[in-house]
Amino acid sequence: MANIRDQNSWVHQNEPEKATEKAKDLVRMAVAKAALLQPLEEVNLSITPSATVIGGGISGMTAALELAGQGYPCHLIEQAPELGGIANKLRTTATGIDVQSELARLKAEVEADENITVHLNSKLAKVDGFVGNFTSTIKGPDGEIQVEHGASIITIGAKELTPTSYGYGQDDRVKTNLEIDAALLDGSLNPAEVNNAVFIQCVGSREPDHPYCSKVCCTHSIQNAMTLKKENPACNVVVLYRDMRTFGERELLWREAREMGIVFVRYPDDNKPQVQVEDGGIKVVVYDNYLKRNIVLSADLVGLAAAIESHRDQELAQMYKLSLDADGWLLEAHVKLAPVDFATDGVFMAGLAHYPKPIEESVAQAQAAVSRAITVLSRKEMTLPGTVASIEKNKCVGCGVCVEVCPYNAIDIDAEDGLAVVNSATCKGCGTCVAACRSGAPNLKGFTEADIMAMVDNL
Ligand SMILES: Cc1cc2nc3c(=O)[nH]c(=O)nc-3n(C[C@H](O)[C@H](O)[C@H](O)COP(=O)(O)OP(=O)(O)OC[C@H]3O[C@@H](n4cnc5c(N)ncnc54)[C@H](O)[C@@H]3O)c2cc1C
Ligand code: SF4
Ligand code: SF4
Ligand code: SF4
Numbered sequence: 001m002a003n004i005r006d007q008n009s010w011v012h013q014n015e016p017e018k019a020t021e022k023a024k025d026l027v028r029m030a031v032a033k034a035a036l037l038q039p040l041e042e043v044n045l046s047i048t049p050s051a052t053v054i055g056g057g058i059s060g061m062t063a064a065l066e067l068a069g070q071g072y073p074c075h076l077i078e079q080a081p082e083l084g085g086i087a088n089k090l091r092t093t094a095t096g097i098d099v100q101s102e103l104a105r106l107k108a109e110v111e112a113d114e115n116i117t118v119h120l121n122s123k124l125a126k127v128d129g130f131v132g133n134f135t136s137t138i139k140g141p142d143g144e145i146q147v148e149h150g151a152s153i154i155t156i157g158a159k160e161l162t163p164t165s166y167g168y169g170q171d172d173r174v175k176t177n178l179e180i181d182a183a184l185l186d187g188s189l190n191p192a193e194v195n196n197a198v199f200i201q202c203v204g205s206r207e208p209d210h211p212y213c214s215k216v217c218c219t220h221s222i223q224n225a226m227t228l229k230k231e232n233p234a235c236n237v238v239v240l241y242r243d244m245r246t247f248g249e250r251e252l253l254w255r256e257a258r259e260m261g262i263v264f265v266r267y268p269d270d271n272k273p274q275v276q277v278e279d280g281g282i283k284v285v286v287y288d289n290y291l292k293r294n295i296v297l298s299a300d301l302v303g304l305a306a307a308i309e310s311h312r313d314q315e316l317a318q319m320y321k322l323s324l325d326a327d328g329w330l331l332e333a334h335v336k337l338a339p340v341d342f343a344t345d346g347v348f349m350a351g352l353a354h355y356p357k358p359i360e361e362s363v364a365q366a367q368a369a370v371s372r373a374i375t376v377l378s379r380k381e382m383t384l385p386g387t388v389a390s391i392e393k394n395k396c397v398g399c400g401v402c403v404e405v406c407p408y409n410a411i412d413i414d415a416e417d418g419l420a421v422v423n424s425a426t427c428k429g430c431g432t433c434v435a436a437c438r439s440g441a442p443n444l445k446g447f448t449e450a451d452i453m454a455m456v457d458n459l
Helices: 005-009 014-034 058-069 085-089 100-110 177-188 217-229 250-260 314-322 359-375 401-405 432-436 451-456
Strands: 043-046 051-054 076-077 116-120 123-130 134-138 143-149 153-154 158-160 174-176 195-202 236-241 263-266 272-278 281-288 293-299 302-306 307-312 347-349 379-384 389-391 409-413 421-423 441-444
Touching: 005 359, 014 379, 014 451, 058 076, 058 085, 058 100, 058 153, 058 359, 076 134, 076 281, 085 100, 085 177, 100 116, 123 314, 153 314, 153 359, 174 177, 177 217, 177 302, 195 217, 217 250, 217 302, 263 281, 272 302, 293 314, 293 359, 302 314, 307 432, 347 359, 359 401, 389 421, 401 409, 401 432, 432 441
Parallel strands: 051 076, 051 153, 076 116, 153 347, 174 302, 195 236, 195 302, 236 263
Antiparallel strands: 043 379, 123 134, 134 143, 158 307, 272 281, 281 293, 389 441, 409 421
16 A cells, blocks of 8 residues: 555645655555565454453442343352352442342342353463354362353452551441441441441542542442431431542432431541540540631541452453453453453453442443444454464564563464464454564564555655
8 A cells, every 4th residue: 555645745735746656665665565465365254252251349240240141141250259249248239229129139130040050169271262162161179170261351359458557447336338348238237326437538549559549439438328318317427527428319328428427527638537545435536627626526436448450360361361451450451442342352341340430330331341242243253364473483582572562462482492472363463573582583464564664755
């Protein structure tokens, strides 16, 4: 192709004579390259029409049910003894859906579905292959089994940070929001016995170690505060916050909470509340930004909006050649154009493992990931383009630079000869390895060094 349009007529509209000369150059260069071109071979690969889903929380169960519902068998791999993940401890969503009954329904549907094989107490031990043709080794209580599959969805979720401040661990009445949910669910916390409750926001989030907002905790604290106030209207409930991030319609909950008499006090970033556990009582001292003075609150329940932390699962990332961001969250291929894809083809993501998000967002993302996976699984075979890199082994010294720079993880160092080898099923022909190698060993078919130098000579 002599790209006269993009590289010439559009950019030199006001210089027609010079543009004509440049067009001649471009044509001469294209002809020089065309004379050297070698045929490109496309490779056809068959697809195994089944999937693995790693992590059996709400995202994983939703993904498994969606896949199964569209006729694709899947293996749901969960490291814990039961499905459900974090949702096992949650009471309601922001719109008031009862999480436990929804979870029970999902678990029953997953267990009854013949297309879903659930592996509890299990983890991935190894993944071989590439898009359409993966072989995964699952390690469970009965040993290892191997499964063939065409795609994978990663839904490994996240965890609640264990606070190290605000008296946490010194007194059982200082609890995280998840612990308050669990205690309300199992009846060990009786709102009628709580007279003074204080919630502290941003515990660990938006700090140097976890610089992001955990997104769900403002709403979560408000929901727990409202439950206490509804069940025991005489209870004094105060929420200490930095910024109230009740996004979207959650803002209505915040308004309702204020109308119920729940008090909100904004504390400054550089003057955090102090929790003092002493003589059987709990005191919370907070500097009120508006009154410009300290307020002392006594509390018989302190709720901490603890940050959500990633699992930072390097082992799994290594197996699938996935990227994690600086905070350990799974990194998507492109934030706008491929938000549930990875750079590794055939592998998709959903849920908390990507960034903190509420249940409904995790469910929507799981459905999106399944839609993307089905674009692979629904094909009988896929054709791989011929414009891929290959390595001239006699020039390669096995330094590994190309392995590091390849954005698609398509190069490995061969264990036998210690030299680079390109997986043409995953190579996207971007040319990065060609530019990076100081030995000139990689060549991109259709863009060989001879092709490029012939173009330069003719220019
Ligand atoms: C502290 C906290 C508070 C929250 N509060 C709210 C709230 O109030 N409202 C709301 O809507 N949402 C809330 N959420 C978010 C909500 O829990 C999730 O959006 C939803 O449950 C979906 O989670 P998930 O399935 O993506 O991940 P998880 O629930 O974390 O499930 C992931 C599963 O993967 C398993 N797993 C992990 N690693 C592996 C591995 N390598 N191999 C196999 N299995 C693995 C885990 O054991 C777990 O079962 C909260 C989350 C947290 C952490
Ligand atoms: S959601 Fe609220 S409490 Fe949670 S990190 Fe963000 S601002 Fe802080
Ligand atoms: S960068 Fe070049 S020399 Fe180094 S391993 Fe890759 S192909 Fe071989
Ligand atoms: S051409 Fe790009 S995708 Fe292919 S092996 Fe080289 S760096 Fe990787």
